[in-house]
Amino acid sequence: MSxxxxxxxxxxxDENGRFGDFGGRFVSETLMPLILDLEAEYEKAKDxxxxxxxxxxxxxxxxxxxxxxxxxxxxxxxxxxxxxYLKRDELNHTGAHKVNNVLGQIILARRMGKTRIxxxxxxxxHGVATATVCAKFGLKCVVxxxxxxxxxxxxxxxxxxxxxxxxxxxxxxxxxxxDAMNDALRDWVTNVHDTFYCIGTAAGPHPYPAMxxxxxxxxxxxxxxxxxxxxxEGRLPDTVIAAIGGGSNAIGLFYxxxxxxxxxxxxxxxxxxxxxxxxxxxxxxxxxxxxxLHGNRTYLLQDDDGQILEGYSISAGLDYPGIGPEHSWLNxxxxxxxxxxxxxxxxxxxxxxxxxxxxxxxLEPSHALAHVMKIAPTLPKDHILVMNMCGRGxxxxxxxxxxxxxxxxxxxEGRSAD
Amino acid sequence: xxxxxxxxxELNAAGKKAFxxxxxxxxxxxxxxxxxxxxxxxxxxxxxxLGLPFTDPMADGPTIQLAGQRALDGGMTMEQTLDxxxxxxxxxxxxxxVLMGYYNPIYSRGVDKFLIDAKLAGIDGLIVVDLPPExxxxxxxxxxxxxxxxxxxxxxxxxxxxxxxxxQNTSGFVYYVSITGITGSAEAEATDVGPEVTRIxxxxxxxxxxxxxxxxxxxxxxxxxxxxxxVVGSAIVSQIAAGKPVADVLAFVxxxxxxxxxx
Numbered sequence: 001m002s003x004x005x006x007x008x009x010x011x012x013x014d015e016n017g018r019f020g021d022f023g024g025r026f027v028s029e030t031l032m033p034l035i036l037d038l039e040a041e042y043e044k045a046k047d048x049x050x051x052x053x054x055x056x057x058x059x060x061x062x063x064x065x066x067x068x069x070x071x072x073x074x075x076x077x078x079x080x081x082x083x084x085y086l087k088r089d090e091l092n093h094t095g096a097h098k099v100n101n102v103l104g105q106i107i108l109a110r111r112m113g114k115t116r117i118x119x120x121x122x123x124x125x126h127g128v129a130t131a132t133v134c135a136k137f138g139l140k141c142v143v144x145x146x147x148x149x150x151x152x153x154x155x156x157x158x159x160x161x162x163x164x165x166x167x168x169x170x171x172x173x174x175x176x177x178x179d180a181m182n183d184a185l186r187d188w189v190t191n192v193h194d195t196f197y198c199i200g201t202a203a204g205p206h207p208y209p210a211m212x213x214x215x216x217x218x219x220x221x222x223x224x225x226x227x228x229x230x231x232x233e234g235r236l237p238d239t240v241i242a243a244i245g246g247g248s249n250a251i252g253l254f255y256x257x258x259x260x261x262x263x264x265x266x267x268x269x270x271x272x273x274x275x276x277x278x279x280x281x282x283x284x285x286x287x288x289x290x291x292x293l294h295g296n297r298t299y300l301l302q303d304d305d306g307q308i309l310e311g312y313s314i315s316a317g318l319d320y321p322g323i324g325p326e327h328s329w330l331n332x333x334x335x336x337x338x339x340x341x342x343x344x345x346x347x348x349x350x351x352x353x354x355x356x357x358x359x360x361x362x363l364e365p366s367h368a369l370a371h372v373m374k375i376a377p378t379l380p381k382d383h384i385l386v387m388n389m390c391g392r393g394x395x396x397x398x399x400x401x402x403x404x405x406x407x408x409x410x411x412x413e414g415r416s417a418d
Numbered sequence: 419x420x421x422x423x424x425x426x427x428e429l430n431a432a433g434k435k436a437f438x439x440x441x442x443x444x445x446x447x448x449x450x451x452x453x454x455x456x457x458x459x460x461x462x463x464x465x466x467x468l469g470l471p472f473t474d475p476m477a478d479g480p481t482i483q484l485a486g487q488r489a490l491d492g493g494m495t496m497e498q499t500l501d502x503x504x505x506x507x508x509x510x511x512x513x514x515x516v517l518m519g520y521y522n523p524i525y526s527r528g529v530d531k532f533l534i535d536a537k538l539a540g541i542d543g544l545i546v547v548d549l550p551p552e553x554x555x556x557x558x559x560x561x562x563x564x565x566x567x568x569x570x571x572x573x574x575x576x577x578x579x580x581x582x583x584x585x586q587n588t589s590g591f592v593y594y595v596s597i598t599g600i601t602g603s604a605e606a607e608a609t610d611v612g613p614e615v616t617r618i619x620x621x622x623x624x625x626x627x628x629x630x631x632x633x634x635x636x637x638x639x640x641x642x643x644x645x646x647x648x649v650v651g652s653a654i655v656s657q658i659a660a661g662k663p664v665a666d667v668l669a670f671v672x673x674x675x676x677x678x679x680x681x
Binding site for chain 2: 026027028029030173179185191192302306
């Protein structure tokens with residue numbers, strides 16, 4: 001089936017960086033030569049065994065890949081339906097899937113002779129991963145972070161600074177992740193000669209969405225052989241499921257299964273306080289419409305006049321008004337299904353994971369888990385469901401405590417964050 | 419022949435350089451903005467660049483970002499931006515208006531509807547920062563078909579290999595971005611800009627106008643001396659941001675225009 005190019009879902013993007021009508025290269029002329037260079041360099045690296053050999057070596061010895069595929073037996077039993085596996089990408093070095101992609105981009109930056117790396121970050125996970133890999137290679141690192149996030153994610157800001165990065169609080173616009181991305185682009189336009197922009201999700205101008213997907217696809221590729229190892233040769237998952245902000249962990253899990261018709265694919269967006277007219281959510285697909293921002297055409301939260309709206313979610317990592325263009329395409333052609341989960345449901349799933357499996361999840365995969373909790377009981381026991389546990393929850397403990405009404409102000413940790 | 423082509427023919431005949439002024443539509447509010455725009459031709463402005471407010475102006479520095487935010491906070495919309503042009507056209511039918519902004523508000527309205535409305539409002543050209551030649555089928559080609567000029571940015575990173583692609587579907591004039599950076603940041607130097615303008619002019623018959631990093635009458639003079647004209651944006655917008663009366667804003671504009679016209 002995967003040799004059938006005419007019916008393959010894996011051939012995108014086209015030479016213009018399009019997935020159907022989505023994607024593209026909507027950037028200013030100053031940046032255009034840079035992204036064309038990047039594309040050429042990536043195309044070269046992609047077919048270069050020495051590039052992947054370096055990646056494999058670092059994935060294994062620096063990141064700790066492969067991450068385990070873990071049968072969550074108590075969850076499975078408690079929910080009473082589908083057999084649940086968790087892909088443990090929260091066990092990666094730096095605690096999330098972000099590092100998979102950062103390694104690829106930094107190796108590419110080094111091949112291109114770039115000496116200064118810039119990145120945007122929301123919750124700080126991509127910023128920490130970028131600062132980490134830059135430290136490892138001795139590269140200068142500048143991270144743009146919304147001023148509001150700098151305040152509420154103080155531990156990650158300190159981590160980045162320990163790792164030698166300059167963290168620049170962004171006050172332009174409304175001081176959120178999208179504004180951090182705007183400022184990173186402004187930096188790139190200004191420092192075109194020595195700077196590489198390391199984008200944290202599978203969005204932005206071509207070739208970023210494809211490149212980030214390819215680096216994150218290690219997740220789905222591992223799931224394929226790991227599941228065969230545990231369930232027998234040829235056994236595919238029946239459902240794969242992941243949380244989506246920009247959508248890099250999700251596309252990483254989904255991509256290797258796109259041409260396997262028997263595999264259901266479900267992406268879970270952040271529903272915030274509910275997907276309704278008040279826009280107190282970040283569900284770009286469920287509550288947005290196509291538009292152009294940050295270099296690509298994709299579903300966006302926007303008003304009737306095409307002005308971009310701020311999303312809202314308990315999870316800072318999902319708090320982005322757009323989504324990767326490949327997801328927009330998979331949604332429109334119906335190959336993947338996209339649903340949304342509220343803050344409240346995600347908080348319940350967070351606690352469920354802690355008490356059932358002894359895994360403190362990040363709030364992002366808690367959204368995916370909340371959907372697993374909805375559908376697993378309705379599915380037969382031989383239905384195999386693989387969920388990407390894409391990040392660990394240490395960074396979210398304070399947020400969760402606040403929402404559960406637990407007072408941490410007397411603890412050492414509470415004081416240090418204030 | 420668009421108003422832009424006619425304007426350059428007129429300037430050429432008079433042996434004059436063009437002075438282009440940028441203001442954000444609806445900054446600080448609709449009425450003041452209209453009053454300023456109506457006063458620009460009298461202050462010596464040859465072409466008006468009207469900023470279309472957008473929440474995420476990725477190529478702009480803080481001055482223009484804040485202007486857009488002020489306009490949006492005051493309830494400015496695409497409809498009102500077009501109204502502003504319509505009202506201006508009642509008192510001035512010759513000064514070209516170039517709408518400058520980002521693609522999403524245009525895409526959101528629908529390209530075909532936007533082009534009809536823009537033409538009716540008396541808009542003459544478009545500068546859309548996030549539409550490089552690679553995306554010409556989106557708006558550039560339909561705009562030219564609708565009789566609007568599509569003015570492209572050429573930048574210091576546009577090398578000789580790429581230049582023909584940038585020039586291919588450009589009309590009206592070429593906007594040379596004098597620096598690698600955002601609006602209102604580094605200062606443009608005539609010694610750097612001159613050879614670049616010559617390089618571009620060797621490949622096109624279109625006028626080459628230079629913008630970004632021009633903020634004084636002297637700079638306007640120096641840059642206009644090595645090009646077909648100069649654009650000033652952030653420096654004018656700063657005056658509006660500071661709450662200067664319209665007469666003072668226009669006096670400042672006049673000093674810049676005089677600088678450029680001395681060239």
